[in-house]
Amino acid sequence: MSAAGMTKRAAPVLACIGLLVVWQVASLALKNDSFPTAIGAMRAIPDILGDRESLINILASLRRMAMGFGAAVLVSIPLGLLMGRSAAIAAFFNPLLMVIYPVPKAALMPIIMLWLGVGDITKTLVIFLGVSLPVIYHSFEGAKAVEEKMLWSGAAMGLSPVQRLVRIVLPAALPEILTGCRTGLVLALITMITSEMIARQSGAGNILFNALDMGQYETVFAMIIIVGAMGICLDAIFEKVRARLVRWSEPQFDMPLSFS
Template structure:
Protein backbone atom coordinates (compact mmCIF):
# COMPACT_ATOMS: atom_id res chain seq x y z
CA UNK A 1 0.00 0.00 0.00
CA UNK A 2 2.98 2.30 0.56
CA UNK A 3 3.75 2.83 -3.10
CA UNK A 4 1.10 2.20 -5.75
CA UNK A 5 3.71 2.04 -8.53
CA UNK A 6 5.35 -1.08 -7.14
CA UNK A 7 3.64 -4.12 -8.67
CA UNK A 8 2.38 -6.75 -6.30
CA UNK A 9 4.85 -9.57 -5.93
CA UNK A 10 5.65 -12.26 -3.44
CA UNK A 11 9.05 -12.91 -4.99
CA UNK A 12 11.99 -10.95 -3.56
CA UNK A 13 13.99 -11.29 -6.80
CA UNK A 14 13.58 -9.01 -9.81
CA UNK A 15 11.98 -10.68 -12.83
CA UNK A 16 15.11 -11.21 -14.93
CA UNK A 17 16.86 -13.20 -12.20
CA UNK A 18 13.99 -15.50 -11.39
CA UNK A 19 14.51 -18.11 -14.11
CA UNK A 20 18.28 -18.52 -13.56
CA UNK A 21 17.72 -18.61 -9.79
CA UNK A 22 15.15 -21.37 -10.21
CA UNK A 23 17.63 -23.42 -12.25
CA UNK A 24 20.32 -23.03 -9.59
CA UNK A 25 17.89 -24.09 -6.84
CA UNK A 26 16.73 -27.02 -8.94
CA UNK A 27 20.17 -28.47 -9.49
CA UNK A 28 21.65 -27.55 -6.10
CA UNK A 29 20.90 -30.87 -4.34
CA UNK A 30 22.54 -32.81 -7.15
CA UNK A 31 25.57 -30.51 -6.92
CA UNK A 32 25.80 -30.99 -3.16
CA UNK A 33 25.61 -34.78 -3.45
CA UNK A 34 28.29 -34.78 -6.16
CA UNK A 35 30.53 -32.56 -4.04
CA UNK A 36 30.11 -34.81 -0.98
CA UNK A 37 30.81 -37.82 -3.19
CA UNK A 38 34.01 -36.18 -4.43
CA UNK A 39 35.06 -35.43 -0.84
CA UNK A 40 34.26 -38.93 0.43
CA UNK A 41 36.00 -40.74 -2.39
CA UNK A 42 39.53 -41.65 -1.30
CA UNK A 43 39.05 -40.05 2.12
CA UNK A 44 36.12 -41.77 3.81
CA UNK A 45 35.76 -44.66 1.40
CA UNK A 46 38.48 -46.40 -0.56
CA UNK A 47 38.84 -44.92 -4.04
CA UNK A 48 38.71 -48.42 -5.53
CA UNK A 49 35.24 -48.99 -4.07
CA UNK A 50 33.90 -45.46 -4.47
CA UNK A 51 35.56 -43.91 -7.51
CA UNK A 52 35.41 -40.12 -7.68
CA UNK A 53 32.79 -38.37 -9.86
CA UNK A 54 35.57 -37.33 -12.24
CA UNK A 55 36.62 -40.96 -12.78
CA UNK A 56 32.97 -41.94 -13.28
CA UNK A 57 32.53 -39.12 -15.79
CA UNK A 58 35.50 -40.55 -17.68
CA UNK A 59 33.91 -44.01 -17.62
CA UNK A 60 30.66 -42.57 -18.96
CA UNK A 61 32.67 -40.96 -21.75
CA UNK A 62 34.25 -44.35 -22.53
CA UNK A 63 30.87 -46.13 -22.57
CA UNK A 64 29.52 -43.60 -25.04
CA UNK A 65 32.66 -43.18 -27.16
CA UNK A 66 33.09 -46.93 -27.68
CA UNK A 67 29.38 -47.20 -28.43
CA UNK A 68 29.24 -50.03 -25.90
CA UNK A 69 26.28 -48.52 -24.05
CA UNK A 70 24.08 -48.22 -27.16
CA UNK A 71 22.88 -51.85 -27.56
CA UNK A 72 22.26 -52.17 -23.80
CA UNK A 73 20.38 -48.89 -23.65
CA UNK A 74 18.36 -49.75 -26.75
CA UNK A 75 17.28 -53.08 -25.30
CA UNK A 76 16.39 -51.44 -21.98
CA UNK A 77 14.38 -48.66 -23.59
CA UNK A 78 12.46 -51.11 -25.76
CA UNK A 79 11.61 -53.14 -22.66
CA UNK A 80 10.41 -50.04 -20.80
CA UNK A 81 8.34 -48.96 -23.79
CA UNK A 82 6.64 -52.35 -24.19
CA UNK A 83 6.12 -52.88 -20.46
CA UNK A 84 4.84 -49.38 -19.77
CA UNK A 85 2.81 -49.23 -22.97
CA UNK A 86 0.97 -52.45 -22.27
CA UNK A 87 0.39 -51.47 -18.63
CA UNK A 88 -1.22 -48.23 -19.84
CA UNK A 89 -3.46 -50.07 -22.32
CA UNK A 90 -4.53 -52.72 -19.81
CA UNK A 91 -4.54 -50.36 -16.83
CA UNK A 92 -6.83 -47.76 -18.38
CA UNK A 93 -9.29 -50.40 -19.56
CA UNK A 94 -9.22 -52.08 -16.16
CA UNK A 95 -9.49 -48.83 -14.17
CA UNK A 96 -12.36 -47.46 -16.25
CA UNK A 97 -14.08 -50.85 -16.28
CA UNK A 98 -13.83 -51.14 -12.51
CA UNK A 99 -15.13 -47.62 -11.96
CA UNK A 100 -18.14 -48.00 -14.20
CA UNK A 101 -19.16 -51.63 -13.62
CA UNK A 102 -19.88 -53.16 -10.24
CA UNK A 103 -19.18 -56.78 -11.28
CA UNK A 104 -15.81 -55.82 -12.80
CA UNK A 105 -14.99 -53.85 -9.67
CA UNK A 106 -15.92 -56.73 -7.39
CA UNK A 107 -13.90 -59.14 -9.50
CA UNK A 108 -10.65 -57.18 -9.40
CA UNK A 109 -10.86 -55.08 -6.25
CA UNK A 110 -9.73 -57.59 -3.64
CA UNK A 111 -7.12 -59.00 -5.99
CA UNK A 112 -5.56 -55.60 -6.69
CA UNK A 113 -5.70 -54.53 -3.06
CA UNK A 114 -3.90 -57.69 -2.01
CA UNK A 115 -1.25 -57.60 -4.72
CA UNK A 116 -0.64 -53.87 -4.27
CA UNK A 117 1.89 -54.20 -1.42
CA UNK A 118 3.81 -57.02 -3.12
CA UNK A 119 7.09 -55.62 -4.44
CA UNK A 120 6.88 -56.55 -8.11
CA UNK A 121 10.64 -57.13 -8.22
CA UNK A 122 10.09 -59.98 -5.78
CA UNK A 123 8.43 -61.75 -8.68
CA UNK A 124 11.61 -61.75 -10.78
CA UNK A 125 12.58 -65.33 -9.86
CA UNK A 126 9.07 -66.44 -10.73
CA UNK A 127 9.27 -64.60 -14.05
CA UNK A 128 12.57 -66.31 -14.86
CA UNK A 129 11.05 -69.65 -13.95
CA UNK A 130 8.09 -69.10 -16.24
CA UNK A 131 9.57 -67.07 -19.06
CA UNK A 132 13.30 -67.69 -18.91
CA UNK A 133 16.05 -65.11 -18.89
CA UNK A 134 15.45 -62.30 -21.34
CA UNK A 135 13.04 -59.71 -22.63
CA UNK A 136 9.81 -61.58 -21.76
CA UNK A 137 10.69 -61.79 -18.07
CA UNK A 138 11.91 -58.20 -17.75
CA UNK A 139 8.99 -56.77 -19.72
CA UNK A 140 6.47 -58.62 -17.58
CA UNK A 141 8.05 -57.25 -14.40
CA UNK A 142 7.94 -53.70 -15.80
CA UNK A 143 4.33 -54.29 -16.86
CA UNK A 144 3.26 -55.50 -13.41
CA UNK A 145 5.09 -52.72 -11.59
CA UNK A 146 3.52 -49.99 -13.76
CA UNK A 147 0.03 -51.46 -13.82
CA UNK A 148 -1.11 -50.35 -10.37
CA UNK A 149 -0.42 -46.61 -10.55
CA UNK A 150 -2.15 -46.55 -13.94
CA UNK A 151 -5.14 -48.60 -12.77
CA UNK A 152 -5.62 -46.69 -9.53
CA UNK A 153 -5.49 -43.25 -11.12
CA UNK A 154 -7.85 -44.25 -13.92
CA UNK A 155 -10.16 -46.04 -11.47
CA UNK A 156 -10.47 -43.12 -9.06
CA UNK A 157 -10.93 -40.54 -11.80
CA UNK A 158 -13.37 -42.57 -13.88
CA UNK A 159 -15.52 -43.08 -10.78
CA UNK A 160 -15.58 -39.32 -10.19
CA UNK A 161 -16.60 -38.20 -13.67
CA UNK A 162 -19.21 -35.45 -13.41
CA UNK A 163 -22.61 -37.14 -13.66
CA UNK A 164 -23.98 -34.28 -15.73
CA UNK A 165 -21.34 -34.84 -18.43
CA UNK A 166 -22.46 -38.43 -18.80
CA UNK A 167 -26.11 -37.40 -18.73
CA UNK A 168 -25.56 -34.69 -21.33
CA UNK A 169 -23.97 -37.20 -23.69
CA UNK A 170 -26.73 -39.75 -23.06
CA UNK A 171 -29.28 -37.07 -23.89
CA UNK A 172 -27.50 -36.28 -27.13
CA UNK A 173 -27.82 -39.83 -28.32
CA UNK A 174 -24.72 -41.57 -26.94
CA UNK A 175 -25.47 -45.13 -25.86
CA UNK A 176 -24.70 -46.44 -22.40
CA UNK A 177 -21.56 -48.31 -23.47
CA UNK A 178 -20.33 -45.77 -25.96
CA UNK A 179 -20.39 -43.14 -23.23
CA UNK A 180 -17.33 -44.82 -21.72
CA UNK A 181 -15.28 -44.04 -24.79
CA UNK A 182 -16.88 -40.69 -25.65
CA UNK A 183 -17.03 -39.16 -22.17
CA UNK A 184 -15.52 -41.20 -19.34
CA UNK A 185 -12.13 -41.84 -20.95
CA UNK A 186 -11.55 -38.27 -22.21
CA UNK A 187 -12.73 -36.85 -18.88
CA UNK A 188 -10.23 -39.12 -17.15
CA UNK A 189 -7.26 -38.22 -19.37
CA UNK A 190 -5.63 -35.78 -16.90
CA UNK A 191 -5.53 -38.47 -14.19
CA UNK A 192 -4.47 -41.16 -16.65
CA UNK A 193 -1.56 -38.92 -17.55
CA UNK A 194 -0.73 -38.50 -13.85
CA UNK A 195 -0.71 -42.27 -13.51
CA UNK A 196 1.66 -42.66 -16.45
CA UNK A 197 3.88 -39.90 -15.06
CA UNK A 198 4.09 -41.84 -11.78
CA UNK A 199 4.69 -45.10 -13.62
CA UNK A 200 7.71 -43.92 -15.65
CA UNK A 201 10.25 -43.91 -12.77
CA UNK A 202 8.70 -47.12 -11.44
CA UNK A 203 9.25 -48.66 -14.87
CA UNK A 204 12.96 -47.89 -14.70
CA UNK A 205 13.26 -49.24 -11.15
CA UNK A 206 11.57 -52.47 -12.20
CA UNK A 207 13.59 -52.66 -15.39
CA UNK A 208 17.00 -52.38 -13.74
CA UNK A 209 16.05 -54.73 -10.90
CA UNK A 210 14.80 -57.32 -13.35
CA UNK A 211 17.76 -56.95 -15.69
CA UNK A 212 20.22 -57.49 -12.86
CA UNK A 213 19.28 -61.16 -12.79
CA UNK A 214 16.86 -61.91 -15.57
CA UNK A 215 18.81 -60.68 -18.55
CA UNK A 216 22.10 -60.99 -20.42
CA UNK A 217 21.66 -57.57 -21.94
CA UNK A 218 20.40 -54.15 -20.91
CA UNK A 219 21.64 -51.49 -18.51
CA UNK A 220 20.80 -53.56 -15.44
CA UNK A 221 22.97 -56.36 -16.75
CA UNK A 222 25.74 -53.85 -17.53
CA UNK A 223 25.64 -52.62 -13.93
CA UNK A 224 25.81 -56.12 -12.49
CA UNK A 225 28.54 -57.43 -14.77
CA UNK A 226 30.75 -54.39 -14.13
CA UNK A 227 30.19 -54.81 -10.38
CA UNK A 228 31.06 -58.47 -10.47
CA UNK A 229 34.28 -57.71 -12.33
CA UNK A 230 35.16 -55.05 -9.77
CA UNK A 231 35.05 -52.33 -12.43
CA UNK A 232 33.35 -49.81 -10.18
CA UNK A 233 33.80 -46.69 -12.36
CA UNK A 234 31.99 -48.54 -15.12
CA UNK A 235 29.26 -49.71 -12.74
CA UNK A 236 28.66 -46.17 -11.48
CA UNK A 237 28.74 -44.90 -15.06
CA UNK A 238 25.92 -47.26 -16.05
CA UNK A 239 23.90 -46.16 -13.00
CA UNK A 240 24.33 -42.49 -13.89
CA UNK A 241 23.38 -43.18 -17.52
CA UNK A 242 20.11 -44.91 -16.64
CA UNK A 243 19.27 -42.18 -14.08
CA UNK A 244 19.79 -39.50 -16.71
CA UNK A 245 17.73 -41.42 -19.25
CA UNK A 246 14.87 -41.85 -16.76
CA UNK A 247 14.99 -38.15 -15.96
CA UNK A 248 14.85 -37.24 -19.64
CA UNK A 249 11.96 -39.68 -20.16
CA UNK A 250 9.90 -38.02 -17.42
CA UNK A 251 10.63 -34.49 -18.67
CA UNK A 252 9.90 -35.46 -22.27
CA UNK A 253 6.59 -36.98 -21.21
CA UNK A 254 5.65 -33.83 -19.29
CA UNK A 255 6.42 -31.64 -22.31
CA UNK A 256 4.49 -33.96 -24.57
CA UNK A 257 1.44 -33.76 -22.30
CA UNK A 258 1.54 -29.96 -22.18
CA UNK A 259 1.43 -29.92 -25.95
CA UNK A 260 -1.11 -32.65 -26.57
CA UNK A 261 -3.61 -31.80 -23.84
CA UNK A 262 -4.39 -28.20 -24.62
CA UNK A 263 -7.61 -28.05 -22.63
CA UNK A 264 -6.41 -28.44 -19.04
Protein backbone atom coordinates in the same frame (compact mmCIF):
# COMPACT_ATOMS: atom_id res chain seq x y z
CA MET B 1 14.81 -11.54 -16.93
CA SER B 2 14.62 -10.48 -13.32
CA ALA B 3 17.18 -11.50 -10.72
CA ALA B 4 14.58 -13.73 -9.07
CA GLY B 5 13.87 -15.42 -12.40
CA MET B 6 17.56 -16.05 -13.01
CA THR B 7 17.95 -17.63 -9.58
CA LYS B 8 14.96 -19.86 -10.23
CA ARG B 9 16.37 -21.04 -13.55
CA ALA B 10 19.86 -21.60 -12.17
CA ALA B 11 18.74 -23.39 -9.02
CA PRO B 12 18.55 -26.97 -10.39
CA VAL B 13 21.93 -26.62 -12.09
CA LEU B 14 23.46 -25.28 -8.89
CA ALA B 15 21.95 -28.15 -6.93
CA CYS B 16 23.53 -30.70 -9.31
CA ILE B 17 26.90 -29.00 -9.18
CA GLY B 18 26.67 -28.86 -5.40
CA LEU B 19 25.97 -32.57 -5.22
CA LEU B 20 28.93 -33.38 -7.47
CA VAL B 21 31.22 -31.17 -5.39
CA VAL B 22 30.17 -32.90 -2.18
CA TRP B 23 30.71 -36.28 -3.88
CA GLN B 24 34.14 -35.28 -5.15
CA VAL B 25 35.26 -33.97 -1.75
CA ALA B 26 33.85 -36.95 0.14
CA SER B 27 35.49 -39.38 -2.24
CA LEU B 28 38.87 -37.65 -1.97
CA ALA B 29 38.59 -37.59 1.79
CA LEU B 30 37.58 -41.24 2.18
CA LYS B 31 40.12 -42.60 -0.33
CA ASN B 32 38.15 -45.82 -0.76
CA ASP B 33 38.52 -47.96 -3.91
CA SER B 34 34.79 -48.69 -4.10
CA PHE B 35 33.94 -44.99 -3.96
CA PRO B 36 35.42 -43.31 -7.05
CA THR B 37 35.49 -39.57 -7.44
CA ALA B 38 32.75 -37.73 -9.28
CA ILE B 39 35.17 -36.73 -12.00
CA GLY B 40 36.35 -40.33 -12.39
CA ALA B 41 32.77 -41.60 -12.72
CA MET B 42 31.88 -38.93 -15.24
CA ARG B 43 34.96 -39.77 -17.30
CA ALA B 44 33.71 -43.36 -17.57
CA ILE B 45 30.40 -42.24 -19.13
CA PRO B 46 31.73 -41.59 -22.66
CA ASP B 47 33.51 -44.95 -22.56
CA ILE B 48 30.24 -46.74 -21.90
CA LEU B 49 28.22 -44.74 -24.42
CA GLY B 50 30.98 -45.16 -27.01
CA ASP B 51 31.01 -48.92 -26.62
CA ARG B 52 28.86 -50.78 -29.15
CA GLU B 53 28.16 -53.68 -26.83
CA SER B 54 27.03 -51.39 -24.02
CA LEU B 55 24.81 -49.38 -26.35
CA ILE B 56 23.09 -52.55 -27.60
CA ASN B 57 22.48 -53.52 -23.97
CA ILE B 58 21.04 -50.15 -23.04
CA LEU B 59 18.83 -50.06 -26.14
CA ALA B 60 17.57 -53.58 -25.38
CA SER B 61 16.63 -52.35 -21.91
CA LEU B 62 14.79 -49.37 -23.31
CA ARG B 63 12.96 -51.56 -25.82
CA ARG B 64 11.73 -53.90 -23.13
CA MET B 65 10.74 -50.98 -20.99
CA ALA B 66 8.80 -49.35 -23.83
CA MET B 67 7.03 -52.62 -24.64
CA GLY B 68 6.15 -53.37 -21.04
CA PHE B 69 5.00 -49.83 -20.39
CA GLY B 70 3.01 -49.60 -23.62
CA ALA B 71 1.26 -52.93 -23.13
CA ALA B 72 0.48 -52.09 -19.50
CA VAL B 73 -1.03 -48.73 -20.42
CA LEU B 74 -3.10 -50.24 -23.23
CA VAL B 75 -4.56 -52.87 -20.93
CA SER B 76 -4.77 -50.89 -17.69
CA ILE B 77 -6.55 -47.75 -18.87
CA PRO B 78 -9.60 -49.54 -20.33
CA LEU B 79 -9.71 -51.90 -17.34
CA GLY B 80 -9.46 -49.05 -14.84
CA LEU B 81 -12.11 -47.02 -16.64
CA LEU B 82 -14.49 -49.97 -16.77
CA MET B 83 -13.93 -50.62 -13.09
CA GLY B 84 -14.63 -46.99 -12.33
CA ARG B 85 -17.94 -47.02 -14.17
CA SER B 86 -19.19 -50.50 -13.36
CA ALA B 87 -19.62 -51.64 -9.79
CA ALA B 88 -19.75 -55.27 -10.91
CA ILE B 89 -16.43 -55.11 -12.78
CA ALA B 90 -14.85 -53.26 -9.85
CA ALA B 91 -16.15 -55.85 -7.39
CA PHE B 92 -14.54 -58.61 -9.47
CA PHE B 93 -11.12 -57.04 -10.03
CA ASN B 94 -10.62 -55.06 -6.83
CA PRO B 95 -9.84 -58.04 -4.57
CA LEU B 96 -7.44 -59.45 -7.17
CA LEU B 97 -5.60 -56.16 -7.42
CA MET B 98 -5.52 -55.74 -3.65
CA VAL B 99 -3.70 -59.05 -3.41
CA ILE B 100 -1.24 -58.28 -6.21
CA TYR B 101 -0.63 -54.65 -5.25
CA PRO B 102 1.69 -55.01 -2.23
CA VAL B 103 3.67 -57.91 -3.71
CA PRO B 104 7.02 -56.68 -5.06
CA LYS B 105 6.90 -57.63 -8.70
CA ALA B 106 10.55 -58.66 -8.62
CA ALA B 107 9.58 -61.32 -6.07
CA LEU B 108 7.51 -62.98 -8.79
CA MET B 109 10.50 -63.19 -11.10
CA PRO B 110 11.86 -66.56 -10.02
CA ILE B 111 8.54 -68.20 -10.89
CA ILE B 112 8.18 -66.31 -14.15
CA MET B 113 11.77 -67.20 -15.06
CA LEU B 114 11.00 -70.81 -14.33
CA TRP B 115 8.07 -70.77 -16.70
CA LEU B 116 9.13 -68.33 -19.39
CA GLY B 117 12.92 -68.43 -19.21
CA VAL B 118 15.29 -65.54 -18.65
CA GLY B 119 14.64 -63.78 -21.96
CA ASP B 120 12.77 -60.71 -23.03
CA ILE B 121 9.32 -62.10 -22.28
CA THR B 122 10.01 -62.53 -18.59
CA LYS B 123 11.51 -59.09 -18.16
CA THR B 124 8.83 -57.37 -20.20
CA LEU B 125 6.15 -59.16 -18.21
CA VAL B 126 7.63 -57.95 -14.93
CA ILE B 127 7.73 -54.40 -16.23
CA PHE B 128 4.12 -54.83 -17.39
CA LEU B 129 3.06 -55.91 -13.92
CA GLY B 130 4.92 -53.08 -12.25
CA VAL B 131 3.37 -50.42 -14.48
CA SER B 132 -0.17 -51.84 -14.53
CA LEU B 133 -1.19 -51.28 -10.95
CA PRO B 134 -0.72 -47.53 -10.62
CA VAL B 135 -2.26 -46.98 -14.05
CA ILE B 136 -5.28 -49.15 -13.23
CA TYR B 137 -5.69 -47.49 -9.87
CA HIS B 138 -5.55 -43.94 -11.19
CA SER B 139 -7.79 -44.74 -14.18
CA PHE B 140 -10.25 -46.31 -11.77
CA GLU B 141 -10.23 -43.29 -9.46
CA GLY B 142 -10.44 -40.90 -12.39
CA ALA B 143 -13.38 -42.71 -13.97
CA LYS B 144 -15.18 -42.96 -10.64
CA ALA B 145 -14.91 -39.21 -10.14
CA VAL B 146 -16.49 -38.31 -13.48
CA GLU B 147 -19.58 -36.25 -12.82
CA GLU B 148 -22.78 -38.17 -13.47
CA LYS B 149 -24.38 -35.07 -14.97
CA MET B 150 -21.61 -34.85 -17.56
CA LEU B 151 -22.46 -38.36 -18.71
CA TRP B 152 -26.15 -37.51 -18.71
CA SER B 153 -25.43 -34.50 -20.89
CA GLY B 154 -23.64 -36.79 -23.31
CA ALA B 155 -26.45 -39.33 -23.20
CA ALA B 156 -28.97 -36.61 -24.02
CA MET B 157 -26.88 -35.77 -27.10
CA GLY B 158 -27.25 -39.37 -28.20
CA LEU B 159 -23.92 -40.91 -27.16
CA SER B 160 -24.08 -44.66 -26.63
CA PRO B 161 -22.59 -46.20 -23.45
CA VAL B 162 -19.38 -47.14 -25.30
CA GLN B 163 -19.12 -43.67 -26.83
CA ARG B 164 -19.61 -42.14 -23.40
CA LEU B 165 -16.77 -44.27 -22.02
CA VAL B 166 -14.40 -43.31 -24.82
CA ARG B 167 -15.46 -39.74 -25.46
CA ILE B 168 -16.45 -38.54 -21.99
CA VAL B 169 -15.03 -40.77 -19.26
CA LEU B 170 -11.61 -41.12 -20.93
CA PRO B 171 -10.97 -37.40 -21.51
CA ALA B 172 -12.54 -36.39 -18.20
CA ALA B 173 -10.33 -38.87 -16.33
CA LEU B 174 -7.23 -38.10 -18.42
CA PRO B 175 -5.46 -35.89 -15.85
CA GLU B 176 -5.77 -38.62 -13.25
CA ILE B 177 -4.82 -41.35 -15.77
CA LEU B 178 -1.67 -39.48 -16.76
CA THR B 179 -0.69 -39.07 -13.12
CA GLY B 180 -0.86 -42.86 -12.92
CA CYS B 181 1.14 -43.22 -16.13
CA ARG B 182 3.85 -40.95 -14.78
CA THR B 183 4.21 -43.08 -11.67
CA GLY B 184 4.11 -46.10 -13.98
CA LEU B 185 6.94 -44.76 -16.10
CA VAL B 186 9.27 -44.44 -13.13
CA LEU B 187 8.21 -47.89 -11.94
CA ALA B 188 8.99 -49.23 -15.43
CA LEU B 189 12.55 -47.99 -15.10
CA ILE B 190 12.90 -49.48 -11.63
CA THR B 191 11.47 -52.88 -12.59
CA MET B 192 13.57 -52.86 -15.76
CA ILE B 193 16.82 -52.57 -13.80
CA THR B 194 15.58 -54.99 -11.12
CA SER B 195 14.63 -57.61 -13.71
CA GLU B 196 18.07 -57.34 -15.29
CA MET B 197 19.70 -57.73 -11.91
CA ILE B 198 17.88 -60.99 -11.37
CA ALA B 199 17.93 -62.40 -14.90
CA ARG B 200 21.36 -61.18 -15.94
CA GLN B 201 21.68 -61.65 -19.62
CA SER B 202 21.54 -58.24 -21.24
CA GLY B 203 20.58 -54.69 -20.50
CA ALA B 204 21.67 -51.68 -18.49
CA GLY B 205 21.29 -53.54 -15.19
CA ASN B 206 23.52 -56.26 -16.57
CA ILE B 207 26.32 -53.80 -17.40
CA LEU B 208 26.06 -52.34 -13.93
CA PHE B 209 26.32 -55.65 -12.10
CA ASN B 210 28.99 -57.07 -14.35
CA ALA B 211 31.08 -53.99 -13.62
CA LEU B 212 30.45 -54.49 -9.91
CA ASP B 213 31.60 -58.11 -10.13
CA MET B 214 34.76 -57.02 -11.89
CA GLY B 215 35.45 -54.21 -9.42
CA GLN B 216 35.08 -51.48 -12.09
CA TYR B 217 33.59 -49.06 -9.63
CA GLU B 218 33.85 -46.05 -11.91
CA THR B 219 31.72 -47.89 -14.46
CA VAL B 220 29.24 -48.80 -11.74
CA PHE B 221 28.82 -45.18 -10.75
CA ALA B 222 28.77 -44.05 -14.36
CA MET B 223 25.94 -46.49 -15.06
CA ILE B 224 24.02 -45.19 -12.06
CA ILE B 225 24.37 -41.69 -13.49
CA ILE B 226 23.27 -42.89 -16.95
CA VAL B 227 20.24 -44.75 -15.63
CA GLY B 228 19.33 -41.81 -13.40
CA ALA B 229 19.65 -39.41 -16.32
CA MET B 230 17.44 -41.71 -18.41
CA GLY B 231 14.81 -41.57 -15.73
CA ILE B 232 14.99 -37.82 -15.41
CA CYS B 233 14.79 -37.34 -19.20
CA LEU B 234 11.89 -39.75 -19.65
CA ASP B 235 10.00 -38.14 -16.81
CA ALA B 236 10.64 -34.65 -18.17
CA ILE B 237 9.48 -35.65 -21.66
CA PHE B 238 6.41 -37.33 -20.25
CA GLU B 239 5.62 -34.30 -18.12
CA LYS B 240 5.83 -32.08 -21.22
CA VAL B 241 3.41 -34.34 -23.09
CA ARG B 242 1.12 -34.61 -20.08
CA ALA B 243 0.97 -30.86 -19.54
CA ARG B 244 0.08 -30.42 -23.20
CA LEU B 245 -2.68 -33.02 -23.14
CA VAL B 246 -4.38 -31.71 -20.02
CA ARG B 247 -3.71 -28.01 -20.39
CA TRP B 248 -7.44 -27.49 -19.92
CA SER B 249 -7.30 -28.81 -16.37
CA GLU B 250 -4.18 -27.08 -15.11
CA PRO B 251 -4.63 -24.27 -12.64
CA GLN B 252 -3.07 -21.16 -14.02
CA PHE B 253 -0.43 -19.35 -12.05
CA ASP B 254 -0.42 -16.03 -13.74
CA MET B 255 -0.49 -14.45 -10.30
CA PRO B 256 2.98 -13.83 -8.92
CA LEU B 257 3.67 -16.38 -6.23
CA SER B 258 5.81 -14.07 -4.12
CA PHE B 259 5.91 -10.37 -3.43
CA SER B 260 9.40 -9.89 -4.78
